[in-house]
Amino acid sequence: GQNIDQPTEMTATEGAIVQINCTYQTSGFNGLFWYQQHAGEAPTFLSYNVLDGLEEKGRFSSFLSRSKGYSYLLLKELQMKDSASYLCAPMDSNYQLIWGAGTKLIIKP
Amino acid sequence: GAVVSQHPSWVICKSGTSVKIECRSLDFQATTMFWYRQFPKQSLMLMATSNEGSKATYEQGVEKDKFLINHASLTLSTLTVTSAHPEDSSFYICSARTDSQWEEQYFGPGTRLTVT
Numbered sequence: 259g260q261n262i263d264q265p266t267e268m269t270a271t272e273g274a275i276v277q278i279n280c281t282y283q284t285s286g287f288n289g290l291f292w293y294q295q296h297a298g299e300a301p302t303f304l305s306y307n308v309l310d311g312l313e314e315k316g317r318f319s320s321f322l323s324r325s326k327g328y329s330y331l332l333l334k335e336l337q338m339k340d341s342a343s344y345l346c347a348p349m350d351s352n353y354q355l356i357w358g359a360g361t362k363l364i365i366k367p
Numbered sequence: 368g369a370v371v372s373q374h375p376s377w378v379i380c381k382s383g384t385s386v387k388i389e390c391r392s393l394d395f396q397a398t399t400m401f402w403y404r405q406f407p408k409q410s411l412m413l414m415a416t417s418n419e420g421s422k423a424t425y426e427q428g429v430e431k432d433k434f435l436i437n438h439a440s441l442t443l444s445t446l447t448v449t450s451a452h453p454e455d456s457s458f459y460i461c462s463a464r465t466d467s468q469w470e471e472q473y474f475g476p477g478t479r480l481t482v483t
Contacts, residue, residue, distance in 0.1 A: 291471060291472075298458075298477075298479075299476065299477065300460045300462075300474040300475060300476050300477040301411070301460075301474050302474065303471045303472075303473070306471060345410075345411070354413070354416075355413075355472065357410045357411040357412075357413070358410055359408075359409060359410040360410065
């Protein structure tokens with residue numbers, strides 16, 4: 259079967275760094291997306307990894323290890339507006355995104 | 368660029384009536400559009416995938432006669448919830464993608480449906 263495993267909820271302090279881990283099992287693999295979703299809103303794209311390694315984009319970085327079925331999203335210099343759910347979504351052999359429940363990130367002052 | 372709109376953003380309807388939700392790609396041609404449903408604190412659930420000019424492909428467990436999808440053009444897809452019931456109340460989100468399968472999906476803002 260196909261499944262995603264992410265922590266349900268994480269708490270971090272404003273200005274700090276947080277790493278959200280994701281392990282996955284899919285039928286085939288065509289890359290992995292990270293999306294941010296604020297409560298009551300639709301997801302917005304953060305990053306896409308298809309090769310192993312780290313992709314850096316401003317305060318956000320995403321890492322992928324295909325052999326381990328593992329990815330993480332690293333958020334630096336946390337801001338209150340970063341409080342949201344973060345969705346790890348690998349793409350399977352049919353180019354279909356597989357969605358988990360996401361990680362709810364709570365930022366405290 | 369890559370903006371997707373949805374209309375309406377929220378709707379309340381009576382049980383037994385039908386509701387149509389529109390999804391438009393405003394500045395690109397969407398070869399493929401996706402319809403999702405999301406219940407509170409749950410993951411996105413893919414309902415169906417539609418390609419312009421062809422019938423939608425529904426996920427297992429989604430009734431195609433109840434959730435009618437039309438992808439009439441490269442910029443417009445519609446989802447009609449027929450004979451709505453309170454259990455259909457949910458957050459419906461569409462997304463669109465160009466003809467590249469590796470491209471990200473661009474999400475619309477979502478439509479919150481409440482059936483009374």
